[in-house]
Amino acid sequence: xxxxxxxxxxxxxxxxxxxxxxxxxxxxxxxxxxxxxxxxxxxxxxxxxxxxxxxxxxxxxxxxxxxxxxxxxxxxxxxxxxxxxxxxxxxxxxxxxxxxxxxxxxxxxxxxxxxxxxxxxxxxxxxxxxxxxxxxxxxxxxxxxxxxxxxxxxxxxxxxxxxxxxxxxxxxxxxxxxxxxxxxxxxxxxxxxxxxxxxxxxxxxxxxxxxxxxxxxxxxxxxxxxxxxxxxxxxxxxxxxxxxxxxxxxxxxxxxxxxxxxxxxxxxxxxxxxxxxxxxxxxxxxxxxxxxxxxxxxxxxxxxxxxxxxxxxxxxxxxxxxxxxxxxxxxxxxxxxxxxxxxxxxxxxxxxxxxxxxxxxxxxxxxxxxxxxxxxxxxxxxxxxxxxxxxxxxxxxxxxxxxxxxxxxxxxxxxxxxxxxxxxxxxxxxxxxxxxxxxxxxxxxxxxxxxxxxxxxxxxxxxxxxxxxxxxxxxxxxxxxxxxxxxxxxxxxxxxxxxxxxxxxxxxxxxxxxxxxxxxxxxxxxxxxxxxxxxxxxxxxxxxxxxxxxxxxxxxxxxxxxxxxxxxxxxxxxxxxxxxxxxxxxxxxxxxxxxxxxxxxxxxxxxxxxxxxxxxxxxxxxxxxxxxxxxxxxxxxxxxxxxxxxxxxxxxxxxxxxxxxxxxxxxxxxxxxxxxxxxxxxxxxxxxxxxxxxxxxxxxxxxxxxxxxxxxxxxxxxxxxxxxxxxxxxxxxxxxxxxxxxxxxxxxxxxxxxxxxxxxxxxxxxxxxxxxxxxxxxxxxxxxxxxxxxxxxxxxxxxxxxxxxxxxxxxxxxxxxxxxxxxxxxxxxxxxxxxxxxxxxxxxxxxxxxxxxxxxxxxxxxxxxxxxxxxxx
Numbered sequence: 001x002x003x004x005x006x007x008x009x010x011x012x013x014x015x016x017x018x019x020x021x022x023x024x025x026x027x028x029x030x031x032x033x034x035x036x037x038x039x040x041x042x043x044x045x046x047x048x049x050x051x052x053x054x055x056x057x058x059x060x061x062x063x064x065x066x067x068x069x070x071x072x073x074x075x076x077x078x079x080x081x082x083x084x085x086x087x088x089x090x091x092x093x094x095x096x097x098x099x100x101x102x103x104x105x106x107x108x109x110x111x112x113x114x115x116x117x118x119x120x121x122x123x124x125x126x127x128x129x130x131x132x133x134x135x136x137x138x139x140x141x142x143x144x145x146x147x148x149x150x151x152x153x154x155x156x157x158x159x160x161x162x163x164x165x166x167x168x169x170x171x172x173x174x175x176x177x178x179x180x181x182x183x184x185x186x187x188x189x190x191x192x193x194x195x196x197x198x199x200x201x202x203x204x205x206x207x208x209x210x211x212x213x214x215x216x217x218x219x220x221x222x223x224x225x226x227x228x229x230x231x232x233x234x235x236x237x238x239x240x241x242x243x244x245x246x247x248x249x250x251x252x253x254x255x256x257x258x259x260x261x262x263x264x265x266x267x268x269x270x271x272x273x274x275x276x277x278x279x280x281x282x283x284x285x286x287x288x289x290x291x292x293x294x295x296x297x298x299x300x301x302x303x304x305x306x307x308x309x310x311x312x313x314x315x316x317x318x319x320x321x322x323x324x325x326x327x328x329x330x331x332x333x334x335x336x337x338x339x340x341x342x343x344x345x346x347x348x349x350x351x352x353x354x355x356x357x358x359x360x361x362x363x364x365x366x367x368x369x370x371x372x373x374x375x376x377x378x379x380x381x382x383x384x385x386x387x388x389x390x391x392x393x394x395x396x397x398x399x400x401x402x403x404x405x406x407x408x409x410x411x412x413x414x415x416x417x418x419x420x421x422x423x424x425x426x427x428x429x430x431x432x433x434x435x436x437x438x439x440x441x442x443x444x445x446x447x448x449x450x451x452x453x454x455x456x457x458x459x460x461x462x463x464x465x466x467x468x469x470x471x472x473x474x475x476x477x478x479x480x481x482x483x484x485x486x487x488x489x490x491x492x493x494x495x496x497x498x499x500x501x502x503x504x505x506x507x508x509x510x511x512x513x514x515x516x517x518x519x520x521x522x523x524x525x526x527x528x529x530x531x532x533x534x535x536x537x538x539x540x541x542x543x544x545x546x547x548x549x550x551x552x553x554x555x556x557x558x559x560x561x562x563x564x565x566x567x568x569x570x571x572x573x574x575x576x577x578x579x580x581x582x583x584x585x586x587x588x589x590x591x592x593x594x595x596x597x598x599x600x601x602x603x604x605x606x607x608x609x610x611x612x613x614x615x616x617x618x619x620x621x622x623x624x625x626x627x628x629x630x631x632x633x634x635x636x637x638x639x640x641x642x643x644x645x646x647x648x649x650x651x652x653x654x655x656x657x658x659x660x661x662x663x664x665x666x667x668x669x670x671x672x673x674x675x676x677x678x679x680x681x682x683x684x685x686x687x688x689x690x691x692x693x694x695x696x697x698x699x700x701x702x703x704x705x706x707x708x709x710x711x712x713x714x715x716x717x718x719x720x721x722x723x724x725x726x727x728x729x730x731x732x733x734x735x736x737x738x739x740x741x742x743x744x745x746x747x748x749x750x751x752x753x754x755x756x757x758x759x760x761x762x763x764x765x766x767x768x769x770x771x772x773x774x775x776x777x778x779x780x781x782x783x784x785x786x787x788x789x790x791x792x793x794x795x796x797x798x799x800x801x802x803x804x805x806x807x808x809x810x811x812x813x814x815x816x817x818x819x820x821x822x823x824x825x826x827x828x829x830x831x832x833x834x835x836x837x838x839x840x841x842x843x844x845x846x847x848x849x850x851x852x853x854x855x856x857x858x859x860x861x862x863x864x865x866x867x868x869x870x871x872x873x
Contacts, residue, residue: 101399104138104330108387109408110170111137117416118165122183124366128199130163131360132380133292134387135327136258137170139337139355143256143288144171144218145211146341152254154217154241158234159258160227161199162292162359164220167258172203172218176419178433181426188428195431196618200224202436221436221581222619224610227263231273232574233611236581237437238284243520244586250285250348257289261311261354262297264289269606272574274318277350281524281566282578285348288340289315294359299372312354320350327357328386358383432620437584439622447620449699452666452673457693458729459513461499464722467512467556468496468505475555480543488537499722503713504535506685506720510692511553514590515560519696522564524579525594525628529567532596532630535713538565572604576627580611583625587701590692591625598629598643598707599844612703613651613676624701626692631681631707632757633808633845635852642809642844645783648679648705649818652784656821659828662789668733669698671785677703679784681756683712683735686720687781690731712757733782734790741776742797749866751794751801752777752836753823755815758808765860775864776801783815786822795827803827804834806863808856812840834872836863 111134118127130136144155159167168174181187182198202222209216221237223230238255247253257273264270276282291312297305308314312322321343323336333355340351358380362369369377384392394400432447444450472492474481481489492505501509511521526532529539542548553563568575576593583591595601601608608627615621631643653676664670672678682688688706695704712718741748752775754762759779766775778794780787795803803823807814816835823833837859846852862868 101331101394104334104390107138107141107170108134108330108390109412111135111166112385112387113409113412114166114169114416117413117420119365121180121420125183126197126199126364126366127165128161128163128364129361130166131385132294133163133327133355133357133359134166134385135330135333135357136163136290136292136355137166138330139290139333139353140167140171140256140258142334142337143290143341144216145209146338147254147288147345148209148212148214148216150341150345151251152345153215154245154253155219155256156234156238156241156253157218157220157256157258158223158230159220160223160260160263161225162260163258164199164201168201168203168220172205172220173207174203174205174434176416177423177426180420180423181429184423184426187426194614194617195429196222200618201431201434202619202621203434204436204438219436221584222434222621224618226606226610227260228267228269228273229577229606229610231257231269232276232577233581233584233607235273235276235282235284235287236578237584238287238581239282239578240582240585240589242284250283251345253284254344255284255287257287259289259291260297261291261293261295261302262300262305264291265306265308265311265314266297269573269577270314271317272569272571274315274320274350275569275571276574276578277318279569281564282568282575286344287350288344289320289350289352291352291354293354293356295356296359296369296373296376298363299369301373310354312352315350315352318350320352322352322354324354324356327355328389330386330390360385435620437621439587442587443700449673451699452669454669454694454698454730456728456730457690457697458725458727459509460727461722463513463516464501464509464725465496467509468492468501470512470552470556471505471508472496473552474540474550475552476550479540479548479550481540482543485537485540495719500719501685501689501722501725502719503685503688503709504531504537506689506725507536507692508538508553509725510689511563511590512556514693514696515553515563516557517696518561518588520561520564520586520589521592522566522579522582522589523592523594524564524566524568524575525592526568526570526596526600528594529565532594533710533713538563572600573607576601576604577607577611580607580623580625583623584621587622587624588696589624590696592628593625594628594708595630595643597640598631599639599641601627601629601643608648609651615703617653617676622701623703624695626695626704626706628706628708630710632710632712633852633856634711635849636845637847638843638845642813643707644813644844645679645681645707645809645815646813646817648677649784649815652676652679652818654785654822656818657825659788659825662792667789668787672698672702673700675702675785677705677784678782679705679707680782681707682781683718683756683759683779684720684724685718686724686729687732687735689720689725690729691782694731707756709757712760715760717760717763731782733780733787734794735779735781736790736794736797737776737778739776740773744773745776745798746800747773748776748798748801749774750776750864751798751803752806752863753780753791753803753819754778754806755780755783758806761808761856761860762806762863765864769864771864774866780819783818786819788822788826791823792826795831802834802869803831804836804863804869806836806859808837808859810838810841810844811835813844832869832872834869836868 111130115129115131115134118129147155165179169176169179200223202220204219206215206217221230221234234255234257238253241253242250245252277287293311295302315322323340325333325336327333336353340353343351360380391405395402395405472489495501495505514521530537538551538553540550540552551563551565572595579591579593583589612625615623629643631645633641680691682691691706736742752762754777759777762777766772776798805816805819807816816837820833838855846855
């Protein structure tokens, strides 16, 4: 075991003059923290903390301030000098008054005895207990108490599995019987979905803080086993709660993130989350990070797990103060936690508390740590639990007596036993009781949608025209825009006069109309303000005044909801997680994340796989986030072509071999309610407009995956008339053939099914071959849930036609493997479903333009050669 001297113990509340007087003689020569000594080639004065180049460890800041006050930022100087010299605000370690020490001891009992109780009752169950760092519980309570005292009334927390049950029980105050019944393998789940293990579940609870006598709301966000993945989710939810309550400085809502030492150093998402912490559209005005530093990662020693001296060194990128504290010294831990909470309250910046502790058991209770760390665990097994040692110390000092000590232990043990008895009365598990983000008033009291219908998503022509006029103008006087942008706005104005919309205008009208209805819209991602393809231009820049901008969308209506559009940092994992968390906070907001190119979502795959896709099934938590993924084979190479639709479709939860009841009332809405997410590929701006509005008008929330176009943004045929967007119109799940082939369906020889951009290639080729009466083309706009009912009508309409699926993606990619079995189920496998498209390939697309065009022509030849499949019959 390493023995760490807490830096807090060094920061005694001496006056500055006293300290400076003796500093040169008494400054310790040895390192003040364990591990390697960090050396700098430049003196402190050459690396001022203001410049962000110097290590911002608090003890170094303090000593640097003593040597040269000018080397530390003036705000930090004031705060540092006051904090270290005002014992009334931050009493020094080992100087707590008797009542405070008794209070700390009482809180410590709960954490210690809770783990002891679980070990006695379920010794062979995995629970990822907190033994070795039980001080975490009073530490968190201290941070919450101090923050509540400073005005915070909502704390959002994220943490890994270790110690989660203890935090739920003793910090958030989840009913103990609800926790204990999670260990009963005979209980059946009452909720829809698959559920999750007990040490991944979240919780939301509002209660009175006993120290401050103020209301406090605590939310612990559910998380997967993927360590640190919940970090940006917590940040996004915190940002949303601050936004909705008008907390622009983070004085009412804050976040606390718990980490393990190995994950904090090893997971890149930690850096991405820190990187967001001070960006204008992402800052939550300071997070308190608490690292449970077990000094081991599963079976890996620190010397193999990181290259930096400390697991917390990543926090130096934002100059966060880092407190290293020995968790075997509870009073020092409480002191540090108070200072950390005070720092966050004063400066609204991130702060890190490094609880240097140990893990009494293996990675879980069934794991044997002696296989890999024999000497370390021989030492650990000799250690008394820290809280037992602390209680014995207080008994020896007369702060508490032995009968009081034993009475407190028996009191909490009795509480646990009574809760255990009550837990046996539980017959079913209710996952919804563990919901971390409830939406009061949106659902019925039993959590069901208030209806199973969706109104028309169309708008009156007056509203469409008004939004179009604003979108094609500059609503601010004396504002000079770029000449090229003037031409774009002029073109928009002409489209509006002709009652026509392109892709950018359709998006504008969907957003603008929802803002009128009081729906907040947040669009985030790389370069979304202008748009990757220079089509959106939601933020105008004055060409003569630096940093002067205008967002016309916020000038549509007198009492509209605010519109937030923000370029993100060059991050997908962190930003998508952030937006997912933002969307968790309220169902009455449209939150969208746009990838710069569709394939860039793969660096955020963890958020998609662990949160977005299964979130409702695991945690009974609906979420309406929208992913805009530019997709299309444009001959631009393998990296910017495919948004990998096959991956999203593979994770859809519908059964390809079961035909649902097509006569069910509100079949399309029920399909949406039962699915885990919605996947669409719109071929017209009008349908894109409708699906965005439908996302909010539905009586429930589902993630929406939209494969958006690139070349269609300016394609002259990719236009929609106002008539397609007027009252009474809806999103079209399927767009049927409406040309000559539909007039004489008996003469149609082939019915092509497709989705997205390839439709325009097919219609051009069909016209060139003069086959408009022989080949019908049906567009599947909503891929999942699969529109069985509408496609059955299409097949029945063309009784003599053979069926083929056409796509521009390679055969082992795209939609074919998803569509084919469902189409076969739709027609009771009466006919084969042929394939017209590119051959299987490892890469999404070729990098050679000529090869790209050759492949395209080959698939078009196959699609329109009526003899192409005769040899396969």
